[in-house]
Amino acid sequence: MSSKTKSKPSDPFSPGNVYLIFYNVFLSLGWLIVLIQTVHHLVFDLGSIDGLWDNTSNVLKIFQSLAFLEIIHSAVGLVSSGVGVVLPQVFSRLTVLWLVLASFPETHKSIGLPMLLIAWSVTEVIRYAFYFLNILKQVPYVVSYLRYTLFMGLYPLGVTGELLVMITALPIIAKTKAFSVTLPNTLNFTFDFYWVLIIIMLLYIPIFPMLYLHMFAQRKKVLGPTHIKKD
Amino acid sequence: MEGAMEIEKLDIYNAKSGKFVTSLYGLKTISSILEVKHSVNLQKSVLKPERQEVRLEQKGKGLKDEQTLGELGVKDKDGRLYVKDLGPQMGWSTVFVCEYAGPLFIYLWVFQRPWLLYGDDAALKPVSLCTQVAAGCWTVHYTKRLLETKLVHRFSHATMPLFNLFKNCTYYWGFSLYVAYHINHPLFTPPPLYQTYSALAMFVVCEVGNLSIHLALRNLRPPGTKERRVPYPNSNPLTMLFQTVSCPNYTYEVGAWVAFTVMTQCIPAGMFAVCGFYQMAMWAVGKHRNYIKDFKNYPKRKAIIPFIL
Numbered sequence: 085m086s087s088k089t090k091s092k093p094s095d096p097f098s099p100g101n102v103y104l105i106f107y108n109v110f111l112s113l114g115w116l117i118v119l120i121q122t123v124h125h126l127v128f129d130l131g132s133i134d135g136l137w138d139n140t141s142n143v144l145k146i147f148q149s150l151a152f153l154e155i156i157h158s159a160v161g162l163v164s165s166g167v168g169v170v171l172p173q174v175f176s177r178l179t180v181l182w183l184v185l186a187s188f189p190e191t192h193k194s195i196g197l198p199m200l201l202i203a204w205s206v207t208e209v210i211r212y213a214f215y216f217l218n219i220l221k222q223v224p225y226v227v228s229y230l231r232y233t234l235f236m237g238l239y240p241l242g243v244t245g246e247l248l249v250m251i252t253a254l255p256i257i258a259k260t261k262a263f264s265v266t267l268p269n270t271l272n273f274t275f276d277f278y279w280v281l282i283i284i285m286l287l288y289i290p291i292f293p294m295l296y297l298h299m300f301a302q303r304k305k306v307l308g309p310t311h312i313k314k315d
Numbered sequence: 316m317e318g319a320m321e322i323e324k325l326d327i328y329n330a331k332s333g334k335f336v337t338s339l340y341g342l343k344t345i346s347s348i349l350e351v352k353h354s355v356n357l358q359k360s361v362l363k364p365e366r367q368e369v370r371l372e373q374k375g376k377g378l379k380d381e382q383t384l385g386e387l388g389v390k391d392k393d394g395r396l397y398v399k400d401l402g403p404q405m406g407w408s409t410v411f412v413c414e415y416a417g418p419l420f421i422y423l424w425v426f427q428r429p430w431l432l433y434g435d436d437a438a439l440k441p442v443s444l445c446t447q448v449a450a451g452c453w454t455v456h457y458t459k460r461l462l463e464t465k466l467v468h469r470f471s472h473a474t475m476p477l478f479n480l481f482k483n484c485t486y487y488w489g490f491s492l493y494v495a496y497h498i499n500h501p502l503f504t505p506p507p508l509y510q511t512y513s514a515l516a517m518f519v520v521c522e523v524g525n526l527s528i529h530l531a532l533r534n535l536r537p538p539g540t541k542e543r544r545v546p547y548p549n550s551n552p553l554t555m556l557f558q559t560v561s562c563p564n565y566t567y568e569v570g571a572w573v574a575f576t577v578m579t580q581c582i583p584a585g586m587f588a589v590c591g592f593y594q595m596a597m598w599a600v601g602k603h604r605n606y607i608k609d610f611k612n613y614p615k616r617k618a619i620i621p622f623i624l
Contacts, residue, residue: 267502273582274497 112212114147119205196248203242330399344385404474425495445505514578
């Protein structure tokens with residue numbers, strides 16, 4: 085995730101910023117629970133994927149779904165990142181969560197699940213923490229460093245996990261025609277989720293390198309040697 | 316001699332990069348922008364006059380071919396103009412033939428129930444009357460457009476960018492396949508016949524109306540000129556729409572696609588109508604604004620939808 089929260093000029097305690105502080109603290113803690121549940125399961129079940137979904141899905145669903153508020157934040161100008169950047173990221177996450185993972189239990193055995201759980205939760209704990217600390221203008225160097233360094237491994241890990249989970253679901257969707265509308269119907273309309281999912285996966289090819297390189301550029305800007313603390 | 320002074324040297328700069336391109340010698344204050352384009356072309360053979368846009372300022376508006384250097388106030392010393400390369404150009408009629416022949420062939424191909432789309436034996440299954448009427452309407456619409464391109468339209472611009480050809484063909488061909496796939500499907504559900512027939516009546520009226528407007532617009536522009544006049548209704552009652560909107564040709568076109576959608580009760584056809592409406596509304600609002608700007612006392616009208624937009 086590459087969106088960047090810019091605190092509104094000067095006042096960190098304006099109503100908008102107070103709300104954003106609550107939102108970001110809440111989501112950071114929520115994702116921390118997901119991270120703990122994931123690690124706990126993987127450690128105590130010795131790396132087995134069995135039951136991982138059941139142990140994590142309730143909290144995961146709540147906090148990943150709350151990310152849709154970020155679309156609203158950027159749409160109403162509460163944060164400076166553009167809707168065009170936030171929308172595809174949240175959209176792809178919600179698609180993977182609700183239309184793939186929550187809909188097809190077969191995907192819970194995929195190695196993609198622990199991959200995306202680790203990648204998503206670590207990224208989000210740090211990202212939301214960075215946001216609320218940034219509003220208070222109290223970002224410790226460690227947090228900036230982690231936010232702009234861990235993505236190098238976590239982002240490809242997450243994308244691989246998402247793709248693996250979607251690939252696992254494809255044959256099932258082809259067989260069950262889930263979320264698809266077929267003829268005949270009185271409105272003479274068809275919708276083929278199988279092909280839509282394939283198109284979404286193909287969209288990763290141009291979008292992933294773009295966002296990945298964007299994060300490297302951000303890293304250079306924030307952690308670069310010429311960076312001097314302003315304000 | 317007034318109005319025919321020589322312009323010693325005219326420097327041409329690239330409107331995109333701001334870099335120097337070439338110097339032109341021997342132009343006069345009565346030379347037109349078209350002559351400037353030809354002079355540039357003599358030195359830069361790639362830059363055919365049609366793919367040039369000449370500007371006074373780097374980010375200024377494109378100048379018209381007929382404007383002369385004198386009336387634009389280009390200095391006789393150290394004059395400078397900017398040229399923007401519009402990219403490779405295609406003739407309008409070539410573009411339109413590609414855009415409209417595609418939908419015709421694609422639709423009629425799908426109408427045959429090809430095994431490639433519907434599997435074997437699909438061609439043997441019955442074809443509803445609605446599907447046949449729709450194929451007829453589609454064929455009439457695009458045949459009409461092709462004939463109009465060849466016989467009726469007079470274009471004020473001779474060419475358009477090559478890129479538009481790809482863009483427009485993707486849009487028209489893609490939508491044709493998408494709409495045709497559903498309406499010609501062996502499992503297509505036709506709406507009640509009275510619905511198909513009443514929509515057919517509306518479709519015919521809109522097509523004839525659209526043609527009437529195109530003929531009225533043609534007669535507005537004398538052959539071989541780029542002159543523009545305010546269009547008014549003529550003796551043809553279907554041109555009455557000019558009293559309420561600036562672009563009734565688009566009003567009729569949208570009406571035709573709404574009729575087509577009702578006729579087939581098919582959501583993909585409705586999506587085609589909505590996209591077409593969006594695009595035509597943009598064009599209509601632009602043309603409407605130009606009319607208001609170019610003609611004093613332009614009558615009170617809307618752009619595309621009477622009394623609303």
